[in-house]
Amino acid sequence: MTKLSNRRPSMVTLISQALHSLEPETGAVVPSIQPAATYARDENYEIRQPYWYRRDGSQTTAQAEAIIATLEEAEQSLLFSSGMSACTAVIESLPTGTHVVAPKVMYHGVLQQFQNYEANGRLSVTYYDAGDLESLVSAVESQETALVWVETPNNPNWEVTDISKAAEIAHKAGAKLLTDCTGTPPCMTRALELGADISFHSATKYLNGHSDVTAGVLSVNHVDKHWEDIENIRKLQGTVLHSFDAWLLIRGMRTLFLRVEKSSSNAMAVAAHFENHRHIELVMYPGLASHSGHEIAKRQTNGQFGGMLSIIVKGTEQTAIDVARYCQLFYPATSLGGVESLVEHRKTVSGDGFPVHPRLLRLSIGIEDADDLIDDLEQALAKAIDE
């Protein structure tokens, strides 16, 4: 083994220690929170670099950004007050008339935003079938595309798109590739390395992991004019992540690797248990060998498959809602990626205009005991179907 003094500590060590952020004045092993909204000029009336007003960014937020940039091996990361404000900054940065391609089934907030920008005549959007590269090729070829939006695995069907191949398709057409890999955080998928130009994550989910912050992050490994425009939108819209939230996010990220490992093994146990269950029509989880994206996921998500899966319950739409209602350990709540397991009847949330199976329940598997989670679903299914 190489001595540590001769090599860089591994990613797990760097992130667990929040980049070893020892405070020189005090020796504190966790960073302090700096909440100032404004900063005084120096004796020459010059701005003290790098901060002068919090809408541009702050020290605590920059510390969180440095951790994510390390995870992503990015040149720069920018944190926003939510995933949606990060996505909206990218969409807003596109000149009027730009052609974008996006999946037909994706996170409903982003889809709504594309539909709004289309309705206002700001953008034209062609939608492709998520996980289907041929459909992506035809969508890109239909016009002069500037941005390809890939969500992998996509919400709530967990179809997997090969990021390297999507990057080839986008780049051949002269377009940029943006990936939303919120379901598989950067300890699993390093999108920039695979060819994405902009990597997006809702940090509300796995990166924070404790359901107590909303945040979004964009990362690039090549800072250009477009990136500066996006940063300027964040500044002018005032959507930078607040220092307190950045601090919670730093604390959450220190256990990222552990949490994701446990969520992944729990989700695998739940998926395997219910795959051929008499009350379940289909389990959608890339970790199952029967899943169409399994082989790509194996390569792309670092041998783990994450904590997100969906199940199609037998019976009626009401049966599915009942299962969600009858769970005692799973919280019947939206969101994902926290330490506690959540169950959600997705159609109730995304509404009628969104293509989602009426009997689909989305499960965000946390870090509890896997057998407890399985038992909870068993009793809810029995109550909803057998009784």
Ligand SMILES: *Cc1c(COP(=O)(O)O)cnc(C)c1O
């Ligand atoms: C949650 C989520 C978003 C939006 O992020 P917020 O932090 O809720 O604003 C975008 N994409 C995916 C895949 C998500 O799960």
